[in-house]
Amino acid sequence: MILYCIRHGESTYNSQGRVQGQADPPLSDLGRAQARALAAALAEQAVEAVFASPLKRAFETAEIVAGALGVLLSADDRLKEIDVGVFQGKTWEEIEADTPEAAAGWQSHDPDFVIPGGESRRQLMERAAAAFRAIRETGYARVAVIAHGGTISAALKVLLEIPARRNPFSLVNAAISKLEWPEGREDRVKLLSLNDVEHLRSVELEHQSGDL
Numbered sequence: 001m002i003l004y005c006i007r008h009g010e011s012t013y014n015s016q017g018r019v020q021g022q023a024d025p026p027l028s029d030l031g032r033a034q035a036r037a038l039a040a041a042l043a044e045q046a047v048e049a050v051f052a053s054p055l056k057r058a059f060e061t062a063e064i065v066a067g068a069l070g071v072l073l074s075a076d077d078r079l080k081e082i083d084v085g086v087f088q089g090k091t092w093e094e095i096e097a098d099t100p101e102a103a104a105g106w107q108s109h110d111p112d113f114v115i116p117g118g119e120s121r122r123q124l125m126e127r128a129a130a131a132f133r134a135i136r137e138t139g140y141a142r143v144a145v146i147a148h149g150g151t152i153s154a155a156l157k158v159l160l161e162i163p164a165r166r167n168p169f170s171l172v173n174a175a176i177s178k179l180e181w182p183e184g185r186e187d188r189v190k191l192l193s194l195n196d197v198e199h200l201r202s203v204e205l206e207h208q209s210g211d212l
Contacts, residue, residue, distance in 0.1 A: 021084030085118025
């Protein structure tokens with residue numbers, strides 16, 4: 001199976017620099033343009049199905065892609081972003097001011113640190129990997145997985161056997177990362193590309209020019 005792992009398009013919270021977690025802001029105008037660019041790029045890849053987080057920013061991105069491709073769209077709660085508890089809806093500056101101990105705990109990169117009222121990185125890794133394994137069992141040859149930066153990064157860490165304490169990925173909005181997962185070979189997962197944004201170049205230029 002080839003998995004096109006895609007972070008959702010820009011949301012209104014992204015544009016404001018707010019931590020989202022499982023808050024449910026919609027896509028911004030730029031985010032919708034990015035989703036249309038994703039659809040055009042994936043139209044050339046023979047994608048057979050789209051799997052998505054049900055959170056609005058991811059599901060709206062997925063609806064645009066699946067609608068353009070004419071393929072089945074399925075939602076999976078396990079693909080939601082990490083539950084950020086007391087951090088939700090705040091800027092990082094507000095988090096450091098309001099909950100400095102929790103901010104320090106998160107910044108320590110301890111995979112078992114649980115955000116107050118939320119989850120730990122390890123909990124996210126476990127459910128994200130479970131979602132990816134379920135997608136693998138569907139038997140499709142090529143799928144798009146449209147979720148969140150944290151969720152995709154967490155799944156990649158498990159599948160590529162990256163230590164839980166390490167956080168080497170930083171995925172941008174609407175970027176495509178390509179994963180190859182041969183049938184019956186859990187130990188042969190390959191990351192073919194990471195953070196590909198070539199399809200977004202014209203979108204960014206249009207947005208900067210005021211056309212969107």
